[in-house]
Amino acid sequence: MGNERKWTQLWLKYDRRQKEYDADLGRVNVSGFGEDTVEKKVLESALKEWKRGFEGYTGKSVTEDTAAEEAGLRILKDASVPAEGYVIEVTDPSHVVVKASEAKGVLYGIFALLRAMGLEQELSEAAGSFSPSNPLRMLNHWDNMSGDIERGYSGNSFFFKDGEILVGDRTRDYARFISSVGINAIVINNVNVKQQATWLITDRYFDKVSELSRILEEYGVKLFLSLNYAACMEIGGLDSADPMDPKVIAWWKERMKEVFARIPNLGGFLVKADSEGRPGPFTYGRTQADGANMLADIVKEYDALIIWRCFVYNCQQDWRDLKTDRARAGYDNFKPMDGDYHENVILQIKNGPMDFQIREPVSPLLGGLTKTNQMLEVQIAQEYTGHQIDVCYLIPMFKEVLDFKTYCAPENDTVADVVSGRAFGNKNAGMAAVCNTGDDENWTGNDLAAANLYGFGRLAFDMELTSEAIAEEWAGLTFENKSEVKKTVVTILLPSRKVYEKYTSPLGIGWMVRPHDHYGCSVDGYEYDRWGTYHRADHLGIGVDRSHNGTGYALQYHQPNADMYDDPETCPEELLLFFHHVSYDKVLKSGKTLIQHIYDSHFEGYDEAVALRDQWKSLEGQIENRCYENVAERFERQLYNAREWKDQVNSYFFRKSGIPDEKNREIY
Numbered sequence: 227m228g229n230e231r232k233w234t235q236l237w238l239k240y241d242r243r244q245k246e247y248d249a250d251l252g253r254v255n256v257s258g259f260g261e262d263t264v265e266k267k268v269l270e271s272a273l274k275e276w277k278r279g280f281e282g283y284t285g286k287s288v289t290e291d292t293a294a295e296e297a298g299l300r301i302l303k304d305a306s307v308p309a310e311g312y313v314i315e316v317t318d319p320s321h322v323v324v325k326a327s328e329a330k331g332v333l334y335g336i337f338a339l340l341r342a343m344g345l346e347q348e349l350s351e352a353a354g355s356f357s358p359s360n361p362l363r364m365l366n367h368w369d370n371m372s373g374d375i376e377r378g379y380s381g382n383s384f385f386f387k388d389g390e391i392l393v394g395d396r397t398r399d400y401a402r403f404i405s406s407v408g409i410n411a412i413v414i415n416n417v418n419v420k421q422q423a424t425w426l427i428t429d430r431y432f433d434k435v436s437e438l439s440r441i442l443e444e445y446g447v448k449l450f451l452s453l454n455y456a457a458c459m460e461i462g463g464l465d466s467a468d469p470m471d472p473k474v475i476a477w478w479k480e481r482m483k484e485v486f487a488r489i490p491n492l493g494g495f496l497v498k499a500d501s502e503g504r505p506g507p508f509t510y511g512r513t514q515a516d517g518a519n520m521l522a523d524i525v526k527e528y529d530a531l532i533i534w535r536c537f538v539y540n541c542q543q544d545w546r547d548l549k550t551d552r553a554r555a556g557y558d559n560f561k562p563m564d565g566d567y568h569e570n571v572i573l574q575i576k577n578g579p580m581d582f583q584i585r586e587p588v589s590p591l592l593g594g595l596t597k598t599n600q601m602l603e604v605q606i607a608q609e610y611t612g613h614q615i616d617v618c619y620l621i622p623m624f625k626e627v628l629d630f631k632t633y634c635a636p637e638n639d640t641v642a643d644v645v646s647g648r649a650f651g652n653k654n655a656g657m658a659a660v661c662n663t664g665d666d667e668n669w670t671g672n673d674l675a676a677a678n679l680y681g682f683g684r685l686a687f688d689m690e691l692t693s694e695a696i697a698e699e700w701a702g703l704t705f706e707n708k709s710e711v712k713k714t715v716v717t718i719l720l721p722s723r724k725v726y727e728k729y730t731s732p733l734g735i736g737w738m739v740r741p742h743d744h745y746g747c748s749v750d751g752y753e754y755d756r757w758g759t760y761h762r763a764d765h766l767g768i769g770v771d772r773s774h775n776g777t778g779y780a781l782q783y784h785q786p787n788a789d790m791y792d793d794p795e796t797c798p799e800e801l802l803l804f805f806h807h808v809s810y811d812k813v814l815k816s817g818k819t820l821i822q823h824i825y826d827s828h829f830e831g832y833d834e835a836v837a838l839r840d841q842w843k844s845l846e847g848q849i850e851n852r853c854y855e856n857v858a859e860r861f862e863r864q865l866y867n868a869r870e871w872k873d874q875v876n877s878y879f880f881r882k883s884g885i886p887d888e889k890n891r892e893i894y
Contacts, residue, residue, distance in 0.1 A: 231395060234668050236403050236676055237344070237703035240282030244707075245346040248320035250298030252280055252288040258303030259329065264491075267444045268329035272301075272336045275402065279340040298322065301332055310410065310446075311357030314338060316350040330410070330446035334687075337406040344703045356688070360646050362572070362601060362656025363686035364411040364450070365404060366496065367663075371415065371422040377607050377744075379614040380664030380671035385414050389422045391434035397441050400663070405445035407683025411656075412447055414438070417498040417535065419454035424461055426451055427481060432488040439491045448493035450533070455497055455517065456505035457481075468510035469520035478524050486528040494531035495521065496574070501538045514538065514559065515566035522568045531654060533601065534567075536560050536575045536591060543758040551770075551777035552758030553579040553804075556591050561782075565597035572599040572654050577627045579779070580759070582610050582660075583736035584618075584727045587791065587801050590782035592641050593632025599652045602627070602645040605660040606678040610736075611726060613745045614662060614671040616864040617838060617857075618726045619719040621681040621693040628689055633784035642689045657686040672860045673853045676704065677719055694720065711848050718838050725838060729831025729868040730875075732824045734804035735761045735769065738875070747871045749878045761803070763882055767810055767820070769803035780805055810883045824879050825887045828872040835868040 254273065259265055276299070277288040291297045304325040307313055312335035313325040324335040334356070342352040368376040369383035371390075384396050404412065415423045425431060439449040454460060456467045458477045468474055486492060499506025499517055507517030514534065522532040539555030556579055567573065573595065578586025582605040592600060604624055611618040628642040638649045647655035659682045663669045670676045680700045684691055694716070701715040730747070731738055737759040740748040752759040762770050772779035773792045780791040790796045794806040799814055810821040818826065839861040846854055877894040880886070887893055 231399070232667060233396060233399070233665075235399070236669060237680055237700060238279075238340075238403060238406060239703070240279045240340070240344070242344070242346075242706055243283060243285060245343075247280070247284050247286075247343060247349070248298060249284070249286045250320040251322060251349075252284075252286050252299075253291040253297045254288060254299045254301065255291050255294045255297035256301040257294060264443060265329040268333055268446055269301075271402075271405075271444045271446075272329065272333040275333070275340065276336050279336075279343065283340075283343045299324070301326075303327065307331060307355075308357040310334065311355070312338070313355045314349075314353045316353045319349070322349055333405060333446055334408060341406075341699065341703065344707065345699065346707050358408060358410075358687045359642070359689040360656040360686050361653060362411050362658070363409050363683065364413065364601075364656060364658040365409055365661040366413045366417065366603070366658050367661050368416040368418075368607070369414060370420075371426075375664055376416050376418060377605075377609040377660070378664050379608065380662060380669060380675075381666035382664055384663075384665045385438070391431060391438060393434060393437045393441065396665075397438060401442050401445040401447055403669075403679075404683060405447060407680055408687030409683045410446055410448060411450055411493055412442060413450040413452055413496045413658075415452045417452045417496060418502070418504065419452050419457075419498075423452070424454040424457050427453070427457065427485050428461065429484075429488075432485075436489050439489055443491035449489070449491050450493045450531075451495055453495040453497050453521075454505075455499045455507075459505075466510070467505060467507075469507050469512050469516045470510070475520060475524070478521065482524050482528070486525075486530070492528075492530065494525055494533065494570075496533045496535070497521070498535045498537065501535070502541050506538075513563055513566070515563040515571075518571045519566075519568045522571045526568075526570050531570050531572060533572045533574050533658075535603070536573050537581075539758065541758070542756050545754045545756070545760060548771075549777055550758070551772065551779050553772060553779045554777060554782065555579075556589060557594055557782045560591060560598075561594055563598075564595045567598050569599070570654065572601045572656075574601045574603045574658055576603045577624070580736060583734075584611050584623075584723070584731055585734045585800055585804075586736065587734070587804060588627055588630040588632070588641060592630075593634035593639065593644050593649070593784065594782065596634055596650060599654040600644055601655060602641065602657045603660070604657070604682070606675075606682050607660050607662040608675065608678075609660075609744055610739060611723075612864070612867075614675040615745070615860050616726055616835075616867060617672070617674050617718060617722040617861070619674075619681070619693075619697065619722045620678050621685060621696055622720070622723055624682070624685060625693055628685075631787075633787060646689065657682075659686075668853070668856060673704075673856050674715075674719065676700070705849055708848065711845060714841055714845055718841050721834070722838065725831055725834045727831070728827040729835060729871045732803065732827055732875075733769075733799060733820075734801035736804070737761065746867060747874045749874060762807055763879070765882055765884070767808050767812075768879070768882075769807040770805070771807045772805045776807075810879075810885055819885075821879060821883050821885045822888055825876055825889075825891070825893070828876050829891060832865075832868045832872040835865055839865060 300323045307327040312331040315323040326332045371386040373382045373387040458464045500508040518534040643649040681696045697716045697719045701712040705711045738749045740746045741751045812820045
């Protein structure tokens with residue numbers, strides 16, 4: 227389709243020529259790599275990308291040169307380089323060497339060079355030895371085969387439409403984008419597997435799934451599928467999905483034999499079981515480990531993984547019950563089976579114990595499990611953080627999670643240590659993000675939301691990167707690297723998470739959103755519902771008692787975290803209402819009462835959102851009009867949303883407490 231593509235190129239624009247690079251770098255020599263078909267295809271992708279990028283940035287041609295001594299860019303196989311890693315050596319502006327032990331490392335090295343060029347850096351700034359922090363760096367798409375996306379805010383799916391699989395230029399471009407930031411695995415279908423998606427593991431869809439998988443493979447990306455645990459009943463005609471039933475095991479063995487014969491590059495399956503109406507082993511009196519291990523043992527011979535989500539909780543809770551606590555569920559359901567899971571099972575654990583709120587504690591399962599493969603799950607789709615309407619740069623949140631000390635071991639005890647495999651020597655580990663892309667022209671609804679997609683990939687590949695560095699990279703690549711534009715965009719992104727937090731949910735209480743769609747304020751929207759998402763506000767105070775006197779959730783952490791969270795005097799104030807029911811007149815460390823903090827933070831959050839909008843308005847005429855108008859329109863919607871949150875939350879708590887705002891601002 228060439229120039230007829232009706233979608234942007236995100237951060238791979240390759241259309242600026244403001245810095246000169248030596249023409250000799252267009253002469254490329256590759257040596258040392260064998261004839262493996264997959265390796266050759268990945269190398270071809272790397273060379274195509276270098277040609278596309280180098281010619282786009284410089285206007286100079288690229289040719290493959292068989293004479294190594296004449297090449298400006300040499301690509302060498304070096305078995306000493308770690309898996310998926312690369313080494314870049316720059317001896318002078320006209321001679322660069324990329325070394326890797328496999329073609330995937332070459333591809334990442336080429337993207338690193340192009341990233342430097344896009345930022346108008348000397349190529350020597352890209353030099354060094356690099357290897358990924360995490361073995362698995364995965365995107366989870368919640369795309370349905372009908373074409374809609376569960377919690378999708380960027381249009382419809384570009385993988386599925388009307389029960390069919392879409393494969394084309396857009397698929398290839400997407401593979402390029404995610405590979406460029408180091409993503410090496412992708413789940414293409416919703417974890418809530420239903421209807422046609424259950425049939426993805428049958429002949430009905432093998433040809434198209436295979437075609438899509440081969441495109442991903444060319445860019446070093448493994449395909450995974452979400453699996454319906456009850457497929458043996460729904461499409462296999464069995465009357466049970468009991469993981470200990472020989473008929474069930476036999477059915478899955480036969481099915482997987484055909485699946486792996488027909489679909490190349492298949493890394494395994496993601497499973498959501500016994501959660502929110504999804505079937506699972508609990509139905510048959512079996513454990514989560516029983517269900518996961520049954521599948522894992524079958525796919526092991528294909529060197530495949532079973533990724534088992536830990537989002538298992540009682541979604542039929544009685545709001546009158548003050549002891550049942552959704553936050554406890556993950557630990558209660560999975561900690562007793564620590565060590566029971568087989569080696570090719572990874573437990574995928576949400577960053578918090580609830581569900582992607584703007585502020586939650588780190589899940590106690592992360593580091594609570596010491597004998598089981600673990601993988602961190604975050605969400606960049608902004609389900610509860612603004613729907614890609616409100617700007618909310620999430621990388622600072624992810625950094626906080628990764629840096630959290632779990633005290634699971636004397637050393638190497640952070641979440642980053644756990645999910646990278648460093649803490650316990652696990653080779654099956656990593657990070658996954660619920661993805662935020664759709665078929666909108668700009669892929670992410672709000673152009674600024676692409677910073678979360680880019681940022682997740684870069685952070686998963688290199689957990690040492692700072693939020694600031696990632697934001698500066700993305701802004702520089704996306705907005706032509708103009709210093710003032712880049713500075714303004716970064717200034718908008720970095721505080722945006724805290725701004726959103728200020729005008730929505732105070733001190734870790736979470737929720738208070740409109741039921742079902744989860745955008746906009748409804749303070750009591752879930753307060754008397756079955757989902758276990760309560761704030762417990764009354765006329766005296768607010769918050770959920772999760773101390774030893776309440777649900778006991780705080781005690782699920784290792785010491786000293788358990789004692790810290792258990793005591794309202796030592797609990798971090800940003801999480802105070804998550805762990806404790808607190809009176810409105812409690813004085814915080816700032817000297818403000820709790821109720822005054824609620825008032826002030828919501829007024830401040832709205833004012834700061836206005837300031838972010840005004841900063842964006844200052845860029846009019848300096849960036850592409852389509853992008854400017856897209857973000858400007860969403861900022862206006864964000865301000866409407868922020869005002870509603872401010873006025874509804876403040877009015878609600880004024881009416882609950884009867885305590886006026888000390889500053890006499892208008893509260894309704």
